[in-house]
Amino acid sequence: MxxxxxxxxxxxxxxxxxxxxxxxxxxxxxxxxxxxxxxxxxxxxxxxxxxxxxxxxxxxxxxxxxxxxxxxxxxxxxxxxxxxxxxxxxxSMLAGRETQVYTVEAEAFQWGWNFRYPDRAGMTAEVLHIPAGEPVDVAITSLDVIHAFWVPRLAGKVDAIPGTTNTLRILAPEPGIYDGMCAEFCGLEHATMRFQIVAHPAGEFEAALAAELAGQDQP
CATH class of the missing domain: 1.10.287 (Helix Hairpins)
Incomplete structure (x- = not known):
């Protein structure tokens, strides 16, 4: 421990x-x-x-x-x-006034994460896909208790609160995998509540996301 x-x-x-x-x-x-x-x-x-x-x-x-x-x-x-x-x-972590920033939704629950994308059906579980080299706004909420969205190598932590949406701006300068976790104690399995952000080359992002969503079981 x-x-x-x-x-x-x-x-x-x-x-x-x-x-x-x-x-x-x-x-x-x-x-x-x-x-x-x-x-x-x-x-x-x-x-x-x-x-x-x-x-x-x-x-x-x-x-x-x-x-x-x-x-x-x-x-x-x-x-x-x-x-x-x-x-x-x-x-630097706050969403700006730009209207063209790519925005995704992060839903926390005991003890996992779901991520939804604009104009896309379905969602991804435990893995958030983003384009590298571009700012991304993450709209964060919770379905049950208070959690926290934290990707240490990209930004600070932001609470995920039921009934409220907090927005965090992240930017992955290079393609790669960035680990994240819940940073607010939320129950017995809190320590296992982790996720990953996969940053794809900007030109390959749409195809990679489409392929990932196609392979997911739709709710």
């Missing part, structure tokens, strides 16, 4: 090996936060050790400096910078 702790950190579900632009933005925020945290830790450790090296030269520091500078000013500067850096990452 230790493997789930590594999800998002290595392998096919790694957020540290981003492929799409949204995932790259998220990874950039993570690396900035990591570097900033280490820098702040180094400064704090330096302040702690400083008196031991200067114990024969005591110096009184005004309390207001610690209170307003360290307790208020420093956190505000750090949080404001992080907010300014992180907002574009979240914005």
């Amino acid at each position: 230790l493997a789930p702790a590594l999800i998002g950190c290595e392998g096919a579900l790694s957020t540290l090996d981003p492929a799409g632009p949204a995932a790259q933005s998220i990874a950039g925020v993570w690396w900035v936060m990591m570097a900033g945290s280490l820098l702040i830790l180094a400064v704090m450790m330096g302040l702690i050790l400083w008196p031991f090296f200067k114990r024969h030269q005591p110096r009184k520091v005004p309390e207001k400096l610690w209170l307003w500078g360290g307790g208020l000013g420093f956190p505000l500067v750090v949080l404001a910078a992080l907010l300014a850096w992180g907002l574009p990452a979240g914005q």
